[in-house]
Amino acid sequence: MKNVKHPMDFYLRMDRMPHIWCTGCGIGLTATAFVAAMEKAKLDTNKVCVVSGIGCTGRFAGYIKLDSFHTTHGRAIPFATGLKLANPELKVVVVSGDGDLISIGGNHFIHAARRNIDMVVICVNNFIYAMTGGQVAPTTPLTAYTTTSPYGNFEPPSNIPQIAESSGAVYVARWTALHIRRLTNSIFEALNKPGFTVVEVISPCAQYYSRINRLGDGLDMMKFYHENSQIKHWEPTDNLYIDYQKEIIVGKFVDRERPTYSESYKKWLAE
Amino acid sequence: MKTNDKGVLTGTHNLSGNQACAEGALAAGCRFLSAYPIPPSIEVIERFTQRAKEVDAIFIQMEDEISVLAAVLGASWAGKKAMTVTSGPGLSLMMEHIGLGVMLETPCVIVNVQRCGPSEGIPNSPSQGDVMQARWGSHGDYEIIVIYPNSPQEMFTQTIEAFNLSEKYRTPVVILSDESLARMVEKVVIPPANKIILEPRKHYKGPKNKYLPFKYDKDLVPPMVNAGEGYKFHITGLTHDEKGYPVMNEECQELNVHRLVRKIRNYVDNITNIEEKNLSDAEIVVVSYGITSRTVDKALKQARKDGINVGSIRLITVWPFPDKEIMKLSKKVKAFIVPELNFGQILLEVQRCNYGNAKIRFVEYGHEEIQNSDPILNAIRSLTK
Numbered sequence: 001m002k003n004v005k006h007p008m009d010f011y012l013r014m015d016r017m018p019h020i021w022c023t024g025c026g027i028g029l030t031a032t033a034f035v036a037a038m039e040k041a042k043l044d045t046n047k048v049c050v051v052s053g054i055g056c057t058g059r060f061a062g063y064i065k066l067d068s069f070h071t072t073h074g075r076a077i078p079f080a081t082g083l084k085l086a087n088p089e090l091k092v093v094v095v096s097g098d099g100d101l102i103s104i105g106g107n108h109f110i111h112a113a114r115r116n117i118d119m120v121v122i123c124v125n126n127f128i129y130a131m132t133g134g135q136v137a138p139t140t141p142l143t144a145y146t147t148t149s150p151y152g153n154f155e156p157p158s159n160i161p162q163i164a165e166s167s168g169a170v171y172v173a174r175w176t177a178l179h180i181r182r183l184t185n186s187i188f189e190a191l192n193k194p195g196f197t198v199v200e201v202i203s204p205c206a207q208y209y210s211r212i213n214r215l216g217d218g219l220d221m222m223k224f225y226h227e228n229s230q231i232k233h234w235e236p237t238d239n240l241y242i243d244y245q246k247e248i249i250v251g252k253f254v255d256r257e258r259p260t261y262s263e264s265y266k267k268w269l270a271e
Numbered sequence: 272m273k274t275n276d277k278g279v280l281t282g283t284h285n286l287s288g289n290q291a292c293a294e295g296a297l298a299a300g301c302r303f304l305s306a307y308p309i310p311p312s313i314e315v316i317e318r319f320t321q322r323a324k325e326v327d328a329i330f331i332q333m334e335d336e337i338s339v340l341a342a343v344l345g346a347s348w349a350g351k352k353a354m355t356v357t358s359g360p361g362l363s364l365m366m367e368h369i370g371l372g373v374m375l376e377t378p379c380v381i382v383n384v385q386r387c388g389p390s391e392g393i394p395n396s397p398s399q400g401d402v403m404q405a406r407w408g409s410h411g412d413y414e415i416i417v418i419y420p421n422s423p424q425e426m427f428t429q430t431i432e433a434f435n436l437s438e439k440y441r442t443p444v445v446i447l448s449d450e451s452l453a454r455m456v457e458k459v460v461i462p463p464a465n466k467i468i469l470e471p472r473k474h475y476k477g478p479k480n481k482y483l484p485f486k487y488d489k490d491l492v493p494p495m496v497n498a499g500e501g502y503k504f505h506i507t508g509l510t511h512d513e514k515g516y517p518v519m520n521e522e523c524q525e526l527n528v529h530r531l532v533r534k535i536r537n538y539v540d541n542i543t544n545i546e547e548k549n550l551s552d553a554e555i556v557v558v559s560y561g562i563t564s565r566t567v568d569k570a571l572k573q574a575r576k577d578g579i580n581v582g583s584i585r586l587i588t589v590w591p592f593p594d595k596e597i598m599k600l601s602k603k604v605k606a607f608i609v610p611e612l613n614f615g616q617i618l619l620e621v622q623r624c625n626y627g628n629a630k631i632r633f634v635e636y637g638h639e640e641i642q643n644s645d646p647i648l649n650a651i652r653s654l655t656k
């Protein structure tokens with residue numbers, strides 16, 4: 001067979017394949033959507049940086065052929081803040097998981113949104129700490145089993161779009177990993193929008209979350225999320241809590257204008 | 272304030288240690304400061320932000336000291352000389368990214384204006400309690416350079432030196448100060464910009480597609496590139512290969528992590544900066560650093576007047592520790608005196624390098640203020656009996 005290049009190869013570190021993600025995981029689909037959005041946005045790839053934290057999604061930066069940074073657990077956003085402020089020409093994208101961005105990095109998420117720092121945050125939410133073997137996360141739905149909630153989770157989960165909106169994000173969307181075209185479009189819109197933009201991706205964890213809760217394989221879960229999702233654009237974000245194996249509301253919830261940190265800083269310098 | 276386009280405030284000024292530190296940073300070309308307010312370090316931030324507009328510098332007050340150092344590392348990779356300033360409780364939070372800074376070989380400067388600890392301690396009182404933390408605080412094996420000036424003038428020059436060392440060895444460099452040095456006001460002479468020697472970033476010069484982020488030169492330091500220059504590089508805090516890809520095996524640990532230690536240890540002689548006084552005939556040597564050395568000077572003068580053969584060593588670079596110099600001296604002299612504003616930290620290092628040769632007397636200043644020179648003088652006198 002001829003050595004034919006896949007059109008996505010340009011954006012991927014093919015010398016690192018095969019990747020570490022499990023069969024049926026949604027992170028690979030998120031990567032596909034990201035690359036497709038990059039193609040569509042026609043950005044100068046020399047000027048786009050990807051920053052990730054730690055975890056399954058934390059490995060995202062390692063497979064994307066852009067200036068890419070695999071940093072510390074929860075700190076992708078402040079690292080990206082430094083990159084962006086020091087070189088405003090850069091387009092900075094943070095891709096990380098729910099545990100990384102919302103638990104250990106929650107404070108950074110809130111404050112970067114408040115400052116409206118120019119960055120795209122793609123948060124892959126698989127409801128669990130997967131890389132460490134399936135522990136309860138701040139996003140684990142009530143009653144779901146994990147290795148550290150063996151009698152079912154009793155902590156109410158975080159509602160990521162609501163945190164994003166109330167903290168000041170200018171663009172907030174949520175899709176499941178199977179909503180490839182819509183997800184791509186949201187990432188494309190986020191890439192083109194100045195300010196702090198958030199795209200949440202509901203992704204199956206086919207190894208831990210699925211196994212301990214007996215939800216079938218990755219594809220079953222992916223289909224389940226897709227089929228049980230309801231598109232409700234502009235839904236108030238306080239309605240976006242996710243209950244265990246129930247309907248998931250997806251769509252674009254926030255798209256608004258606020259002065260970005262860089263704009264305000266420039267103004268201050270000029271005064 | 273009038274400065275030239277390089278941000279150098281040439282002239283003679285009365286500055287506090289903290290202000291001098293900010294001026295040193297600006298003169299070194301630092302254009303990114305990220306910090307979280309904490310006494311007694313705030314005057315550095317205030318001075319820097321006042322001057323930020325003139326020199327087109329960036330300041331951001333982050334949400335905590337964890338994010339502060341993360342932002343500094345990000346800014347450094349975007350090509351800016353970057354720094355932060357904090358005090359003990361903040362330094363504790365920064366340990367995570369001192370580790371990442373070491374692992375990613377990221378030039379940056381961390382100024383720690385020490386206060387009494389542990390925990391919140393006494394926010395506005397001097398201490399030298401973080402000397403060991405500055406060296407060992409982050410997990411895992413690593414080497415780091417730590418500088419401890421003893422005057423506002425030296426705060427200025429050594430802040431520049433800190434940036435130079437951090438660029439040369441591609442490592443975070445810590446500057447230790449303390450509450451009294453921070454707020455002490457003295458004459459500071461700032462030379463013209465063309466008299467200030469700056470170490471440029473060791474930038475990669477080869478073809479773009481051949482760049483490997485961790486392929487190092489003979490000096491064990493790999494050349495660096497900045498984000499946005501089209502190299503499309505990857506770096507990770509995991510053990511990595513030359514490409515910067517995570518590869519967690521013995522070979523990569525050896526190649527890339529052991530090297531982080533050797534790139535400093537092999538150059539200890541070049542890095543070490545100590546000030547020696549009256550060592551030729553000294554039978555007693557006082558080993559001190561930072562603010563304590565100012566008290567030592569007074570005791571030394573008096574002891575010499577009394578006819579005691581006493582000399583001193585002042586550590587300007589505290590880490591890497593000058594093992595060789597102390598070891599050599601230990602065979603020659605009768606005793607070492609180590610005064611510290613703590614309960615014995617550099618004392619342990621002197622003991623280690625002494626190999627039981629000379630007597631060692633510790634002068635404990637574990638209090639919330641700088642003491643007069645009497646305890647040191649008493650120690651010197653007691654050793655002559």
